[in-house]
Amino acid sequence: MKPAPFRYADPGTLEEAIAVLSSEGAGAKVLAGGQSLLPLLSMRLAAPTTLVDINRVPGLDTVEATGDGVTVGALVRHNALLHDAAAARVQPLLARATANVAHPAIRNRGTTVGSIAHADPSGEMTSVLALTDGHVTVATPSGVSTVEWRDFFVGPLETSVHGPAVVTSAFFPALPDRSGTAFAEVARRKGDYAVCGAGVVVTLDADRRVAAVRASYVSVGLTPEVHDLTDAVVGQPADSADWAAAGALARTLVDPDTDIHASADYRRLLVGVLTERTLVAAAAEALGGTE
């Protein structure tokens, strides 16, 4: 369990980082918190020729919360985001989801953007990026561009960004008005990757009736997906909507896999249960916000 040989660079600027990534070629990998990459190296499941450590690059460690949403820099650790009150006010899902990412020791090093760049469908933050309809900002030799979440996640551990690139930030849009959110998951042990997780956003109309319901799941499917559950409950009063029907609808929309910890059927069961439970909580929050 020792990594194969690799070269190491720790550039002091973003430009330098891009330059090193370009010159080192396809075998080079960005190193952020190392919480996913280093285990892969140690088990020799990955053998990059070069690690480009971006931890010295300035300006990537800030969380910026505005009325539009929250921009999370590439070096922001999960724990920093978890405890960022301004970010939580703009988009409560951020704190709710990061609280479910691993344990404090891993959250202290692992980055939220790294987790998104890693594109693990068992990660919470990939799902939250999708649910909030967010995007990432990517720096490449040809400049800086934004990529919508839908275009970013291609497959498990696979994104559309290839070649020399650093994801410099992720943007999570603000929670819309008259909306509430909730996030819940079932894990075998506290802090483990979820067997199934669910994040939801409920939006009400001016009459406090359900206008929109969106849900996204963790460890369900190969890439993050957002499911529109509005049809099951649209127009119903938020305090007595048939959330079970929304859960039942969700079960028909997902296509989970079986692994050693859970069968596909069990995950589907959890999708229904967690959808219903989170929707009850999210609706209550939305109602609270409209009072």
Next chain:
Amino acid sequence: MTTKLFGEPVRRREDARLIVGKGRYLDDIGSNALAAAFVRSPHAHARVVDIDVDGALEVEGLVAIYTYEDLHGPMAEPLPVLIPHPQLHAPRTGYPLANGEVNHVGEPVVMVVATDRYVAEDVCDRIVVTYEELPVVVGVDAARSATHAVHAEIPDNVAARHHQETGDVEPALAASPHTLSFTQYIERSACMPMEGKGVHARWDDADSSLRVYSSTQASTSVRAAIAAKLELSLDKVEVIAPDVGGGFGVKINHPWPEELMVPLAAIALQAEVKWSEDRREHFISSAHERQQRQEITVGYDDDGRITALDVHIWHDNGAYTPYGIIVPIVTATQLVGPYVLPVYRVIVESVYTNTVIVTPYRGAGRPQGCYAMERTMDRIADALGLDRALVRERNLIRPDQFPYDHHLTFQDGRPVIYDSGDYPGLLDKLKALVGWSAAEELRAAAAERGKLLGVGMAMYVEGTGPGPYEGGHVQVLGSGKVLVSTGLTSQGQGHETVFAQIVASELGVPIEDIEVTTGDTRRFGYAVGTFASRAAVMSGNAIALAARGVREKALRIAADVLEVDPGDLEIDNGVVQVKGTPGASMPLRTVAVVSNPLRYAFDEAAKQATQFARPGSDDKPPVAVGDAPGLEHVDYYSPIRSTFASGAHAAIVEIDPATWEIDVVKYAVVHDCGNVVNPMIVEGQVHGGVAQGVGGALYERMVYDKDGQLQNASFMDFLMPYASEVPDIDIDHQQTPSPLNALGIKGAGEAGVIPGTAAIASAIEDAVGRRIASMPISPTELYDLMRNDDSELTAACARRSGTGAMA
């Protein structure tokens, strides 16, 4: 200050050192040593056709590559069957490096030695081994059906057929008012010490001697094995177990291939060589335990009293049987628990599979035996509509029945005769501790919260402290320091504390003056090892005897000096004094100096002692015949048979009927290990055991696929419980001293883990009303059980409408 520390909750003296990073574990030794790494089989069953090292030779830092062809003499022979047994009719062991065939994923094929571990692994990556794959046998049922054979010459895959019976079971069953039969399973788990195995070897060419550090539970035997296999004289080999970061059984098996290969390389290369096992290696090339298929038929009367018990078990022993059939024997003999079984027959067929070997893991077959017996009790209670505690109580051995002879033969070849116990006392205490009689109210309250609540219990008797012997050495130095050593090893149990408590109490010296050394063959050459909850019983008693010997000698010498009768002397706080006469005294350290007639005045102690020295008589030698210089004593403790500890556990679980998550909300333990040396340490042992019990019941398993690949060989996917998964534990003690040893103690090391699976299975069954016949159980499996129309409802469920049916 008292030195009567036996029974006191003395804080663990080793912890400060271990917690602040001053422990000296295997990997802390020899930072400049060459590193060994192994090419291990990626296949569960294959012939090794070719090993091509050419591509590896250019790697810078490569020092040596070893394959089976490099092994000669005893090293080219199979590894020993440590504990042969007449019923182990087809034993098989591997070789230090594979000899033409591999029988499980992880078996060592090639050893690489390089300048460091990174380079060694680079070399391993470039060695190309060609295999011809053979059919694979995974799991007891596949082994039993014997479509394929693990070892070609053993077509039925049966290594041993262990059989014991105490009477004619078939007529007894036929005459029983009721019988029931069932089959159940229990899965594999493993010890998972924080520190894996590890070996460091250094050859001193000038002295022709070898020093080996091994993260082992049996350093004296590792020493003997190395000497035999490498053809060295025993006196030229020393083996030291440094701080060992947990063992739980896996480090009692020996010699591991690496324990031989690393010293071999050290000698051949004339260099320090080290191997420290990584976690993946630990998963695929150490040892597992616990998988069994159990077929049980029980006869009983209307009151639930057992009339006959017939048990047929298939035990998965993995690819080889280096540790004999200890685990099957323990299951067979400890299954009987605290109960009277008028007629008992047990057959354990130990079968080969193409998986990692099975050697004792804390409990060592007892959790399986307890699971068989206790689930039988639950089934009888269910069938008769009786309280599960009541059925148990009716079958218990009564306190006036001791010594109680089960007419079985234990793992040590000695009869299973229980020395002492109070099992009804345990049960009463347990019911009170867990609130057994309030279960229905708790169930109703939980139902209001939308939860299914269930309670379960399990009782056990644990043979502890098997022989044949352990020894102890106690020596008082002129400085007043008291050196204590014993040959058995420590893996974090707190031996430095409890052995010191025993010596402080026996000798009357402050604990601060006592230094304990374990598992170092330079200090003590004869030992058996740390397993089967035997350290306190065996070494504890041996050390007590040694301390008594020192005390006797000290009193004799002091009596001579002080011109009093030894019977009038006592040792108090390190001073030998005449009882009740202030002033007439001398420090024990001075006795130590006086005990040696050669006394160069190097130091103050020697100078002071001269004031006590009296001229010896001219017609006697300075050291009397039969006497020896120095204030020290060696003694051994060798019991006639094991002593039997006991206990009872209860669990309360709450289950979410929507997600089928299982939460252990209360866990109660009543524990009887005779006289307790240190209650804090015993409770620590119980806590750790319960954590492993909960792990084995709800979280841990070895997920092999049909090709014999272990799917969860990392802590990411092998779910050892975190602190967050282990419930708070309520403990009550009962002390029934053992009449077999001077200290009246019984072992406590394994107890905590034994009843976990049985008690939690019982509680889940009680909560959901469906039969639980396979453990561990996870939420996804519970969901499958609950939605399967064919799964068996319990009779209790039918009586108690409501639960058990799916919403």
